[in-house]
Amino acid sequence: MTDLDTFRTETRAWLAENCPPEMRKPVRSEDDVCWGGRQFKPSSPAQKEWLDKMAAKGWTVPDWPKAYGGGGLSPAETKILREEMAAIKARNPLNSFGISMLGPALLKYGTEEQKLDHLTKIARGEIRWCQGYSEPNAGSDLAGLATSAEDKSDHYLVNGQKVWTSYADKADWIFCLVRTDKTSKQGGISFVLFDMASPGVSTKPILLISGNSPFCETFFDNVKVPKVNRVYEENKGWDVAKYLLGHEREMISGMGLASSGGNPLIDGAIATVGLGHDGRLADPLLRASIAMFEVRAKAFGAMSERFIDELKAGKAHPAQPSMMKYYGTELNKSRYELMMAAGGSDALEWDSERSRGGAIPRSWLRTKANSIEGGTSEIQLNIIAKRILELPA
Amino acid sequence: MPLYLDDDQTALQDTIRDFVAEHAPVSHMRALRDADDKTGFSRDLWKQFAEMGFTGILVGEDQGGLGLGHVEAGVVLEEIGRNLSPSPFLSTAVAAVEALKGTGQAERWFPGIIAGETVAALAIDEGAKHRDTVAMKAERSGNGFKLTGAKRFVTHGHTADLIIVAARTGGSDNDTDGITLFAVPKDTAGLTANAERLADSSLAARLEFEGVEVDADAVIGEVDAGRTPLDRLLRAGRTGASAELLGVGGGAMNMTVGYMKQRKQFGTLIGSFQALQHRAAHLYSEMEVARAAVLKAQQLLDQGSERADEAVSVAKAMTTLATTLSVQEGIQMHGGIGMTDEYDIGFYMKRARVLAEMFGDANFHADRLAIAAGY
Numbered sequence A: 001m002t003d004l005d006t007f008r009t010e011t012r013a014w015l016a017e018n019c020p021p022e023m024r025k026p027v028r029s030e031d032d033v034c035w036g037g038r039q040f041k042p043s044s045p046a047q048k049e050w051l052d053k054m055a056a057k058g059w060t061v062p063d064w065p066k067a068y069g070g071g072g073l074s075p076a077e078t079k080i081l082r083e084e085m086a087a088i089k090a091r092n093p094l095n096s097f098g099i100s101m102l103g104p105a106l107l108k109y110g111t112e113e114q115k116l117d118h119l120t121k122i123a124r125g126e127i128r129w130c131q132g133y134s135e136p137n138a139g140s141d142l143a144g145l146a147t148s149a150e151d152k153s154d155h156y157l158v159n160g161q162k163v164w165t166s167y168a169d170k171a172d173w174i175f176c177l178v179r180t181d182k183t184s185k186q187g188g189i190s191f192v193l194f195d196m197a198s199p200g201v202s203t204k205p206i207l208l209i210s211g212n213s214p215f216c217e218t219f220f221d222n223v224k225v226p227k228v229n230r231v232y233e234e235n236k237g238w239d240v241a242k243y244l245l246g247h248e249r250e251m252i253s254g255m256g257l258a259s260s261g262g263n264p265l266i267d268g269a270i271a272t273v274g275l276g277h278d279g280r281l282a283d284p285l286l287r288a289s290i291a292m293f294e295v296r297a298k299a300f301g302a303m304s305e306r307f308i309d310e311l312k313a314g315k316a317h318p319a320q321p322s323m324m325k326y327y328g329t330e331l332n333k334s335r336y337e338l339m340m341a342a343g344g345s346d347a348l349e350w351d352s353e354r355s356r357g358g359a360i361p362r363s364w365l366r367t368k369a370n371s372i373e374g375g376t377s378e379i380q381l382n383i384i385a386k387r388i389l390e391l392p393a
Numbered sequence B: 001m002p003l004y005l006d007d008d009q010t011a012l013q014d015t016i017r018d019f020v021a022e023h024a025p026v027s028h029m030r031a032l033r034d035a036d037d038k039t040g041f042s043r044d045l046w047k048q049f050a051e052m053g054f055t056g057i058l059v060g061e062d063q064g065g066l067g068l069g070h071v072e073a074g075v076v077l078e079e080i081g082r083n084l085s086p087s088p089f090l091s092t093a094v095a096a097v098e099a100l101k102g103t104g105q106a107e108r109w110f111p112g113i114i115a116g117e118t119v120a121a122l123a124i125d126e127g128a129k130h131r132d133t134v135a136m137k138a139e140r141s142g143n144g145f146k147l148t149g150a151k152r153f154v155t156h157g158h159t160a161d162l163i164i165v166a167a168r169t170g171g172s173d174n175d176t177d178g179i180t181l182f183a184v185p186k187d188t189a190g191l192t193a194n195a196e197r198l199a200d201s202s203l204a205a206r207l208e209f210e211g212v213e214v215d216a217d218a219v220i221g222e223v224d225a226g227r228t229p230l231d232r233l234l235r236a237g238r239t240g241a242s243a244e245l246l247g248v249g250g251g252a253m254n255m256t257v258g259y260m261k262q263r264k265q266f267g268t269l270i271g272s273f274q275a276l277q278h279r280a281a282h283l284y285s286e287m288e289v290a291r292a293a294v295l296k297a298q299q300l301l302d303q304g305s306e307r308a309d310e311a312v313s314v315a316k317a318m319t320t321l322a323t324t325l326s327v328q329e330g331i332q333m334h335g336g337i338g339m340t341d342e343y344d345i346g347f348y349m350k351r352a353r354v355l356a357e358m359f360g361d362a363n364f365h366a367d368r369l370a371i372a373a374g375y
């Protein structure tokens, strides 16, 4: 047996023993997702147990160094862990912008103190982060942001407004882009971290078409941010911001992948229209649409595997996350269009218990944001055209 | 195993890329067409392929081959696709070799295939759309069998030295059992081949079997159990055709993107128009996803995984979708010049259409996935 075979056997055994049965079922609603943080209220004892056990092994962030709370696993071991978790349909123990966005940026650009402090807390799910990028007049043109940070020797004084800040009202800390130089657009931005409990920070939720309000307007009124909380050099925050965006796009692209456990689309269609005598879905056009969608979804599954493998080996084009984000999110939107079509009138129920509080229609509406958040599809296509295909400006 | 080419495979890719681009670029295919060549490919070039060892790419080293896998065969096929090179590689070195592998027929046919002397053709399809059904009859006769029926869309069928034929020794058209695979040598009495030129200027034959007598030792594998070697043949053929499609789609895309960087209208390069940039970027994404699907199928085949069959159908359907888009956008973005025979992009469209039908189109494979998933 190779070392990897041994690792697989041991991992399988550990998961079998430690992953609670309740954590091997798909999440039922947004409340069922574990985000951690100071305000974390577990939806079940199993959820807490699963988080604690995985965090103790460093497996909430398996490929981060052990010193920062990670598992210290190699890319091949990380892949095995992922496969073994998928095999038992284990849930993600922790969902976190800290893991998928800030963490990678700190690993690359943070000081040793910043890494030791923030990364370990992210890994254990103690601090929940939010992303302060967008502003009312800086969306796609993000570098046009205006929130100012005035130099006060040992600290900055931050004033301005952010918008679309997901979960700002639930987050403990924010990673935030601020303007430290008005004379240069991209070269005048700095990347800072601060506590949302700091005096002068306030948030106001925005209701979405899905009926949920996960994101907020965020206001900063003379917020004091110690300079030790600046990541990387002053006026060089755009480098950090872009690097982080690559990881954000990678994470969002994962939404194009089928969720673990069964296939809700196919099961849903069989439940509503039924199978004919030949064992085929009784609505041939719906069947054809689903089958052709599945071709792309499965091919994209292979693409995700390839992308992660290439990324880990340093072989991926730096702009490839844009392709993944574009394709995965467009795919996810078409998945939910089909889910709605397959569900018929059942999928229209908004509040009923039977519909689990309208889980499908609310998710359907939520997916429409996939191709907007983290940079719109149009922006991703611009990036692919310019940076990968090298088409002229 | 990571889902990208390893160093050896990349080195092979460099070699084959240079070789095909030098010896069999699109102009080679054009010249064969203009000369109304009746063979459909260059025997000399096929010999050169043999000298480089490519004809034995899937044959084990103990039998004189390179002992490589579907990933490597695909690397070759992608370059064949990119250059639209007419070649018996897919039918002979990939599909036929896989059908014969591990059977008593291997010893008889492999040396000729490896030497570049034997070209094989696959008599699989009976209708105008590829199906899993086999209606052609093989009745016991003397110490062998008598084959009666017709096959079509047999690439190289009129020049091949070896024809692999799927026929029915029992059961009815749609049964899995009762199929037997035969290795029928060229010039066997009662077999006629009528070659037709197809849209892409390649040649495919309609074969008529009028009581064609073959010895019992023409059977590949076991009587009535031809599904096994036939499935091997189909998996290899489908995966290979996907790799070739990837080359066709990728080649067309490169031509198109290249043209966008050079053609000026309204005083500016057309590649700077965002409407075109977005379509090109979308096309790139489709091709990348197709590429991943193909590599996944190849790797699973090489691992002998039970998930290979599904991955093969995904690959064939996905490459068909992506490459169809690539050639269509190719013509459109070239504008009028794309419609001229003089310009190469049209050849890509024609080749893509032929490969789309080969071994089952996108609908056929999506349908297979649906059946396997129980709907």
Ligand SMILES: Cc1cc2nc3c(=O)[nH]c(=O)nc-3n(C[C@H](O)[C@H](O)[C@H](O)COP(=O)(O)OP(=O)(O)OC[C@H]3O[C@@H](n4cnc5c(N)ncnc54)[C@H](O)[C@@H]3O)c2cc1C
Pocket (backbone or CB within 6 Å): A130, A131, A132, A133, A134, A135, A138, A139, A140, A141, A163, A164, A165, A166, A167, A215, A369, A372, A373, A374, A375, A376, A377, A378, A379, A382
């Ligand atoms: C659910 C959700 C969660 C989010 N979470 C966060 C968060 O946590 N933190 C945060 O900072 N932000 C967040 N955002 C904001 C998100 O990043 C922005 O909405 C996004 O970048 C688009 O900016 P905008 O809304 O200002 O649209 P605009 O930039 O005004 O775009 C409007 C339209 O114009 C198109 N467009 C703009 N420029 C171009 C161009 N150059 N070429 C072609 N088309 C163009 C766009 O594609 C779009 O279709 C979130 C958004 C959503 C929907």
